[in-house]
Amino acid sequence: MLITGIKSKPVYAPLRADVGGRYHLMLGIGPGGIALLRVLAEMRESAPQAIANARLLFVPEAADATDTVEQFKQIGLGSMSLFDDGASLLDTFRTVLAESFMGTRLYVAGPESFIGLAMKIALEFDLNKDEIRAEEIGTLARRVYCVHCRTATEEVRTNIVRCTGCARWLLVRDHYSRRLAAYMGVMVDAEAPGELPPLKEIYL
Amino acid sequence: MNDAQTLAVEVAAIEQVTPLIKHFTLTSADGGALPAFSGGSHIIVVMRGALRMHRNPYSLLSSPHQLDAYEIGVRRMEESRGGSHFMHDQVRVGSRLEIAHPVNLFGLDKIARKHVLIAGGIGITPFLAQLEDLHDGTVPYELHYSVRSPEHAAFLNRLREREDDKVRMYYDSETQAVDFDGLLSNQPLGTHVYVCGPAGLINRVITTAKSCGWPDSHVHWEQFSAPPVGDAFDVFLARAKLTVHVPPDQSLLESIEAAGVEVPYLCRGGVCGFCQTRVLELDGELLHNDHFLSDADKARGKNIMPCVSRARCKNLVLDL
DSSP states (O other): OOOOOOOTSOOOOOOOOOOOSEEEEEEEEETTTHHHHHHHHHHHHHHHHHHHHHHEEEOSSTTTTHHHHHHHHHHHEEEEEEEESSHHHHHHHHHHTOOTTTEEEEEEEOHHHHHHHHHHHHTTTTTOGGGGGEEEOOOEEEEETTTTTTOEEEOOBBSEOOOOOOOOEEEEEEEEEEEEEEEEEEEESSSSOOOOOOOOOOOO | OOOGEEEEEEEEEEOOOOSSEEEEEEETSSOOOOOOTTEEEEEEEEEEESSSSEEEEEEEEEETTOOEEEEEEOOOOOOOSSSHHHHHHOOOTTTEEEEEEEHHHHHHHHOOSSEEEEEEEEGGGGHHHHHHTTSSSSEEEEEEEEEEGGOOOOTHHHTTTTTGGGGGEEGGHHHOOHHHHHHHHHTTTTTEEESSSHHHHHHHHHHHHHHHTTOGGGEEEEEEOOOOOOOOEEETTTHHHHHHHOTTTTTTTHHHHHHTOOOOOOOOSSSOOOOOOEEEEEEEEEOOOOOOSSSHHHHTTTTETTOOOOEEEEEEOOOO
């Protein structure tokens, strides 16, 4: 079965400011803050007025996050909200999108699973590729969608994983669904029950 | 597209709806149903005049849910090369015409959360067909329609039959104008804007949308250019091994067709890109008039859209 080399696996690029936008909505988790600070520094050079139209939703995470938050405070953002975890950030993100105007650019910096969930919400609001930018920073742990029982297993770091829904052993493929914001997991021992490949941590 | 694929239609009704616009109803010559289409589609009407043939694109304004007839609106152009005058002066109820199958280059975005439609003058026609799909109310929309004066407001009765609050009229004669900046500054995310009408209006909307931060993927426009009149020139068709003369009032595409060489086309108005042709040799300059090629491609001069573009040159060789 094809595991890697699948075209649907998202490709990310380092975040750049898009000053063609009128409003800038930024989402970040932990070390993603560094990428967002870089974008804001870029804005200060090319279009300083954009910073006042920037809104940040951020989850401070690591030990050095206080420093990142301090830098955000000093930069003159239009508004900043801090959250305890990605899920509560994304809840607020949805309400912010509902009241946002055309001309908004979205910047997402964090682990891929977080980017994927943010993109899924953005898609509900018909944001297109030319309105969204994302940079993958942090853990490579995957959301894995069981194609058999349709449960998503979170934070998967291994090549195979036991589905939290149906307990089948799933092979984690590069086949990615933007709609589900998850990689597809397929039963690995369907042909030969009990014969599992060695468990390896590969998505760290 | 070539003439073998056209449909024979008969003119069932003609109505003068404004001093400049005639409304034509076309039915299939064999009495059957016409091919299905979606709102925003156009047809090419083939007109066999006494001296020459015209093939002009016209948006379908009738409901996509009614296929017993197609309806088009034809504005009489002041500087017509003959097509709109033919439709206005020669075509009668009962006349036979040929049309090409409908093609949609201006469809509504299917996952948009809101549609803002902006029409100027005869540019109202594609929207009339689209409104047939929008009036079920699942996706919010608004239509802004500007015309010179009330007597020039074509198809107003059709609009008035719909919810009035969604349609806003602007009359130049009463110095009313669309506040583009106000209109495009506070639209909800997922809104798409569509504009059809004169070049000035289209450029205004594109420029304002950009300055309001709209990404290109949410801005849609359609304008069929009439092939402009220009100086005569000659072109050599490399594969046909044929020299073709292009007179001032005939387009490059029409001249090539008149010489018996077929070029695939869909819109004949510089929009679709179907007739794009490779330039093999050029001693002079290409006069690009299309909306398809990027500025960079136009500057490169390796391709031309023969439907609307011309050349000022001593030698032009095309890959045809």
